[in-house]
Amino acid sequence: MGAPTLAVSRRPSGVARGIVRTLILVAILGIVLYPLIWMVGTSLKSQTEITSNTGLLPEQFTPSNYTDGWNHFDVSFARFFANSTMVALLTVVGNAASCLVAAYAFARLRFPLRGFWFAIMIGTLLLPQHVLTVPQYILFKQFGWVGGDWPYVPLLVPQFLATEAFFVFLMVQFMRGIPRELDEAAKIDGANAFGIFRYVILPLSRPALVTTAIFSFIWTWNEFFRQLVYLSDLRDYTLPVAMTLFIDSSGQSSIGPMFAMSVLSLLPVFLFFVAFQRMLVEGINTSGLKG
Structure with missing residues (x-):
């Protein structure tokens, strides 16, 4: 009872x-x-x-x-949206492809001083981005990339060279959790290093790739400082740089249109996050926790 x-x-x-x-x-x-x-x-x-x-x-x-914010400048705000979308999508492609290849080399291949170079790469995470801006600008200026016909070269080329150590480390940790027996089985079937990467590692690395793509898109869409440094023409501006134009040199600002365009600029990131939320959670749960 x-x-x-x-x-x-x-x-x-x-x-x-x-x-x-x-x-x-x-x-x-x-x-x-x-x-x-x-x-x-x-x-x-x-x-x-x-x-x-x-x-x-x-x-x-x-x-x-x-409507006032959309037509506030001589260039339509749609142009800024298009510029940001192009830079963000190309950055996603560059980071996903280059970081995946670099991570495969560090995680599965054997080469001299592999641990040393991996430690050097991880050490770059300790350097603030602002410290690298001046030497990068001088280097890109000597290459003729600054102020050229296509001003986005300094923003995009580094992304195709695996310069994002965080994403490389993320993928390395994920690949270390993939059983090496799969590599041995592929070798028995006659696959070389490229074949193992193509038919074993690449299909299994989808969660890490999705995580890299989502964070690359969000970070690039909201990035301001590097885009401000390399973009000088109004027609080439991205959304974060264009937002600063609502405040003129005399300190007067169009606050209402500025907030209206800020709301619109958040929509792509919000929709992107909602569309890939489940994949993002899966990638975070399975990446960087193994090995």
């Missing part, structure tokens, strides 16, 4: 813990989403209301901020 009573007495406490847990999660979600909601609300406020109304919702909706 005592056991059912004990089970019934425990049930309300379990429900209470569930309610408290839900309330905590809702509170955290509200804190996280508050800046985004505030930005969307501000994009619909007039110029005068932005400075006077700090609430989430506008008192008077001003959807014209979106």
Whole structure:
């Protein structure tokens, strides 16, 4: 008779813990989403209301901020979207291809000083990007890549040379978790190093590739400093650089259109993340935790 009573007495406490847990999660979600909601609300406020109304919702909706921001410059904002999309997609291709090949060499091939060169590569993660900007700019200037007919060369060429040590390390750790018996079986079937890479490593590295692609796209889409350094023509600007043009030299700014374009610039990243969210979680769970 005592056991059912004990089970019934425990049930309300379990429900209470569930309610408290839900309330905590809702509170955290509200804190996280508050800046985004505030930005969307501000994009619909007039110029005068932005400075006077700090609430989430506008008192008077001003959807014209979106059309004003889209046509604010001599170049349509669609041009900036196209530039950012091109740079981000080519960066994804370059990072995925080059880092995968470099990781295969470090993880599966034998060559002199392999451990030493791998340590040097990992050591580059300790260098801030701003420290490398000046020597890179001088080098690319000597190559004639800066200010040329296609100004995106300095931004894209390094991505095809496996310069992102983080992604190389991510893939190396993932490949170390792939059983070497598969390599031996492929060798018995007559496969060389390229055949092992093509038919064994590449198909099994899909989670690591997806993780690399997602982070490469998001980081490149939001990158500002390197794009500001190498892009000088208005028609070549990407979205992060174009956003700075809403503030002129006298300090006057078009805040409403700027927030409106900021909201639009977040949509591709949001949709990209939503589309590949499951693959991203799978890649994080299976990459970098083995070996």
